[in-house]
Amino acid sequence: MRFADIRPGPVLVGVSHIVWRLPGRPATKMAEFAHTELGSGHDMLEACELTPRPEMRPLYFLHALDELRHSRMFRERARALAIERSRTQAVLDDSGYLHSHGIRGSDPLFTELGELDFLAFVWLHEQRGAAQFGIYAGLMDEDPASREMFARIEKDERFHIAYSRKELERLAAQGQASAVSAAVWRIRWRRFKQGWLRFSRLIGDTMAKLWLTVIYVVGITPFALIAKLTEREQGGLVPAEVDDRPAAQRALEQL
Amino acid sequence: MSRYVLGVSALYHESAAVLLRDGVVVAASSEERFSRQKQDSALPVRASRWCLEQAGISMADVEAVVYYEKPLRKFERILVSQLTGFPSTLPAFQRTALTWLTDKLWVRNALCKELGARPSQLMFSEHHLSHAASAFYCSPFERAAVLTVDGVGEWATTSLWQGDEHGLKPLSEVRFPHSLGLTYSAFTAFLGFRVNNGEYKVMGLASYGEPRHVDKVEKVLQGVDGGGFQNDTRYVAWHKSTVRSYSGAFEQLFGAPRQPGTPLDPRQGEGKHYADIAASVQVVLEERLLALAERLHADTGLDALCMAGGVALNVVANRRLLRDGPFAHLYVQPASGDAGGALGAAQWAWHEVLGQPRVDPGLTPGLGRDWPDDRVRTLLDELNVRFDDVADDRIERAADDIAAGKVIGWFQGRCEWGPRALGHRSILADPSRPDMQDRVNKVIKLREPFRPFAPSVTAEAADTYFDVPPGGEGPAEWMTIIGDTREEHREAMPAITHVDGTARLHRVRREVNPRYHALIEAVGARTGRPVVLNTSFNLKGDPIVSSPVHALSTLQSCEMDAVYLGPCRVARGQLPRGGAS
Amino acid sequence: MSDPTPTPPGRVEDVGMRLGTLGQLLRLFGRGKRPWLLPLVLLLSVLGLVLAGLQAVQYVAPFIYPLL
Numbered sequence: 001m002r003f004a005d006i007r008p009g010p011v012l013v014g015v016s017h018i019v020w021r022l023p024g025r026p027a028t029k030m031a032e033f034a035h036t037e038l039g040s041g042h043d044m045l046e047a048c049e050l051t052p053r054p055e056m057r058p059l060y061f062l063h064a065l066d067e068l069r070h071s072r073m074f075r076e077r078a079r080a081l082a083i084e085r086s087r088t089q090a091v092l093d094d095s096g097y098l099h100s101h102g103i104r105g106s107d108p109l110f111t112e113l114g115e116l117d118f119l120a121f122v123w124l125h126e127q128r129g130a131a132q133f134g135i136y137a138g139l140m141d142e143d144p145a146s147r148e149m150f151a152r153i154e155k156d157e158r159f160h161i162a163y164s165r166k167e168l169e170r171l172a173a174q175g176q177a178s179a180v181s182a183a184v185w186r187i188r189w190r191r192f193k194q195g196w197l198r199f200s201r202l203i204g205d206t207m208a209k210l211w212l213t214v215i216y217v218v219g220i221t222p223f224a225l226i227a228k229l230t231e232r233e234q235g236g237l238v239p240a241e242v243d244d245r246p247a248a249q250r251a252l253e254q255l
Numbered sequence: 256m257s258r259y260v261l262g263v264s265a266l267y268h269e270s271a272a273v274l275l276r277d278g279v280v281v282a283a284s285s286e287e288r289f290s291r292q293k294q295d296s297a298l299p300v301r302a303s304r305w306c307l308e309q310a311g312i313s314m315a316d317v318e319a320v321v322y323y324e325k326p327l328r329k330f331e332r333i334l335v336s337q338l339t340g341f342p343s344t345l346p347a348f349q350r351t352a353l354t355w356l357t358d359k360l361w362v363r364n365a366l367c368k369e370l371g372a373r374p375s376q377l378m379f380s381e382h383h384l385s386h387a388a389s390a391f392y393c394s395p396f397e398r399a400a401v402l403t404v405d406g407v408g409e410w411a412t413t414s415l416w417q418g419d420e421h422g423l424k425p426l427s428e429v430r431f432p433h434s435l436g437l438t439y440s441a442f443t444a445f446l447g448f449r450v451n452n453g454e455y456k457v458m459g460l461a462s463y464g465e466p467r468h469v470d471k472v473e474k475v476l477q478g479v480d481g482g483g484f485q486n487d488t489r490y491v492a493w494h495k496s497t498v499r500s501y502s503g504a505f506e507q508l509f510g511a512p513r514q515p516g517t518p519l520d521p522r523q524g525e526g527k528h529y530a531d532i533a534a535s536v537q538v539v540l541e542e543r544l545l546a547l548a549e550r551l552h553a554d555t556g557l558d559a560l561c562m563a564g565g566v567a568l569n570v571v572a573n574r575r576l577l578r579d580g581p582f583a584h585l586y587v588q589p590a591s592g593d594a595g596g597a598l599g600a601a602q603w604a605w606h607e608v609l610g611q612p613r614v615d616p617g618l619t620p621g622l623g624r625d626w627p628d629d630r631v632r633t634l635l636d637e638l639n640v641r642f643d644d645v646a647d648d649r650i651e652r653a654a655d656d657i658a659a660g661k662v663i664g665w666f667q668g669r670c671e672w673g674p675r676a677l678g679h680r681s682i683l684a685d686p687s688r689p690d691m692q693d694r695v696n697k698v699i700k701l702r703e704p705f706r707p708f709a710p711s712v713t714a715e716a717a718d719t720y721f722d723v724p725p726g727g728e729g730p731a732e733w734m735t736i737i738g739d740t741r742e743e744h745r746e747a748m749p750a751i752t753h754v755d756g757t758a759r760l761h762r763v764r765r766e767v768n769p770r771y772h773a774l775i776e777a778v779g780a781r782t783g784r785p786v787v788l789n790t791s792f793n794l795k796g797d798p799i800v801s802s803p804v805h806a807l808s809t810l811q812s813c814e815m816d817a818v819y820l821g822p823c824r825v826a827r828g829q830l831p832r833g834g835a836s
Numbered sequence: 837m838s839d840p841t842p843t844p845p846g847r848v849e850d851v852g853m854r855l856g857t858l859g860q861l862l863r864l865f866g867r868g869k870r871p872w873l874l875p876l877v878l879l880l881s882v883l884g885l886v887l888a889g890l891q892a893v894q895y896v897a898p899f900i901y902p903l904l
């Protein structure tokens with residue numbers, strides 16, 4: 001069982017270099033980081049609340065406080081950059097919000113994964129975060145304030161990697177080595193799966209939009225004409241429609 | 256054996272779940288209090304599971320799971336309005352058709368899959384019916400006129416009802432695209448605030464302005480004979496677009512929109528201009544609501560009015576309705592937004608589908624998550640957070656803190672139902688300190704400096720300090736109406752008095768919240784006034800805190816002085832230091 | 837206290853419910869004021885079912901799109 005930390009690959013470094021130089025990018029990227037850090041902060045707070053192992057609670061708590069602080073730092077930096085480079089703040093004003101209002105609703109990450117997998121997740125995820133921040137810190141030649149911020153954050157990330165690795169190593173040493181390494185692999189597989197699903201969803205949405213566009217352009221004209229002729233957008237108070245269905249039947253139907 | 260009904264609202268605005276036991280609310284919460292995503296609209300998976308846990312039952316014990324609207328009729332409305340808007344509705348069509356065809360159309364499947372309901376348990380109310388039920392069945396009135404006003408539900412945007420022993424009878428309605436709620440939201444967006452969240456700011460801004468633009472606003476929204484209204488759809492875009500709510504013609508009428516996030520001083524220059532627009536919108540909204548109330552009064556001949564729907568959260572308009580309108584009594588559902596639809600859907604099913612007689616639903620401010628004292632102590636111990644155990648003297652200690660000019664977090668009992676903090680999850684301070692508004696605004700809540708805070712006052716002392724129109728006492732308990740700070744006390748309580756002398760007061764009765772009531776009295780014994788500044792316990796952009804760990808992280812994140820977590824007082828300095836630093 | 841965790845409906849039941857929803861949708865337009873919309877609704881329904889089907893097999897969906 002190896003617990004070697006990941007190093008950033010050349011592709012990630014190269015892409016980051018290009019992306020960072022796009023105009024307005026630093027501010028929006030910082031705002032994005034603010035979102036992700038806020039999300040991990042909440043995940044960690046939930047883990048802190050839910051873990052059955054009291055000795056893990058303070059670690060998760062400190063970790064959460066770090067992430068929430070990072071989120072604020074990123075948000076403030078994003079705002080400062082946006083003002084400095086006089087770009088609109090429309091996005092930035094909202095960076096306190098999480099936007100992923102899905103349809104499904106979801107369980108806490110901790111509940112979904114369980115303690116062991118959650119630790120493996122933290123360890124892998126934090127490494128990725130640290131690597132990414134490391135790259136960005138190296139890109140900040142003209143922006144000492146951001147560079148300093150990234151450096152401070154990276155230091156915290158080291159702590160997150162260290163405690164999760166220590167905990168995994170401890171569990172491995174207690175005779176759970178195979179369970180730990182299985183957990184690490186499960187998280188890697190989960191990440192791959194999620195990437196694939198995102199890809200699948202992207203293609204699906206694009207295809208669906210294409211079909212919808214075809215329907216709209218080719219098929220919808222006659223209906224639109226009828227609608228324009230027959231639908232009156234009548235204002236004012238109109239009598240409420242009388243629904244004859246008995247309440248019990250009415251309740252069962254979606255119309 | 257007890258009978259259970261679970262109400263669910265989701266997939267549009269704030270989602271929520273409410274559980275009734277024999278018609279009485281046992282548990283109610285928005286999903287955001289669990290997911291920590293402000294105004295989360297996803298299916299309330301966690302809120303509904305928690306509701307069941309709270310009652311100690313499983314989904315199989317629930318007689319009906321009631322969704323708060325009719326999804327297919329909503330789909331019809333969206334489809335038809337996109338057809339009438341052809342050919343400029345392509346982007347909107349792509350977006351909405353996609354989410355509907357992949358997700359929203361299949362809400363029945365999702366309710367079964369995500370919440371664990373059986374298809375045979377599912378019921379579907381209607382959007383405005385749910386709002387109306389949440390207002391009428393929670394009100395103290397046996398018979399009442401009911402007015403529901405919001406952005407839009409299925410087709411209706413405003414509905415007039417009569418509620419009596421036979422249930423709710425629909426009288427008339429205004430239909431999409433004509434909408435008071437969407438009009439107000441369009442101005443919210445124009446004034447640079449977030450739609451569905453910044454409407455309060457428009458209302459606060461209005462107090463600084465003069466209604467110089469009423470004629471222009473009335474071009475966008477006209478009153479028509481019979482008490483109704485209509486929009487001139489040339490000025491608006493909400494029927495054609497999913498991202499824009501007003502049109503180019505609107506901008507020609509009112510000038511350039513305000514850039515979000517830019518500084519706003521409503522007393523001068525551009526800020527004043529925007530304040531004047533806000534004031535004009537507010538006036539027109541009030542006029543339209545008054546006309547609707549007149550019509551409703553004429554149609555029903557009743558003297559009590561119940562309200563719900565997002566527009567009923569406009570506390571300034573609510574006072575105007577009570578003061579200048581035809582009704583002597585007013586009840587406003589505190590969760591008037593779509594979260595409240597979960598409550599109304601369940602109540603409608605209980606009373607009108609299952610045919611059960613009316614009961615007092617037992618609506619109290621605290622219907623959400625609770626943390627027993629012992630669990631809080633254990634948690635703090637495990638987190639290595641030092642604390643003072645103040646189980647026996649928390650009220651005295653907190654009152655000392657407040658009187659000494661400290662800002663404290665008050666985390667006691669169950670989390671609130673509805674958007675306001677009502678003394679269970681509140682940030683409290685002494686309103687008589689001149690610097691207090693600035694301090695709480697800038698360092699703690701990061702809010703716009705032009706918005707004042709709300710006062711909590713004991714019911715006994717409310718009349719001494721505030722002037723609420725007759726019939727407004729009930730709504731003031733839920734902060735659904737404003738009053739005036741009495742002339743002689745305005746100067747002494749600057750942090751809670753708005754520029755126009757009004758205050759969004761919270762009237763606290765001993766029977767409803769004994770501990771909070773005692774605290775305010777104890778503060779009164781020290782400062783001479785039984786009034787505290789009360790704002791919701793959260794940071795900007797976060798939902799109200801619901802668990803102790805959120806409270807602690809909030810304490811760490813801002814310059815609050817201490818938090819009263821159940822029986823424990825945690826001061827800022829007693830938190831452990833973060834990770835590497 | 838019994839187990840509050842959801843028991844997801846089976847595949848067959850899931851499809852059945854979707855068809856039920858479509859039935860209601862068609863009834864809404866068929867009996868309502870807008871029978872002329874039926875063909876369009878039918879078309880969108882079919883697309884909706886296809887999308888729901890693809891969602892159910894989301895892991896292999898990218899391989900199916902080229903076939904459609």
Ligand SMILES: [Fe+2]
Binds near residue numbers: 066067070153157
């Ligand atoms: Fe971080």
Ligand SMILES: [Fe+2]
Binds near residue numbers: 126156
């Ligand atoms: Fe981290």
Ligand SMILES: [Fe+2]
Binds near residue numbers: 382565
């Ligand atoms: Fe609504």
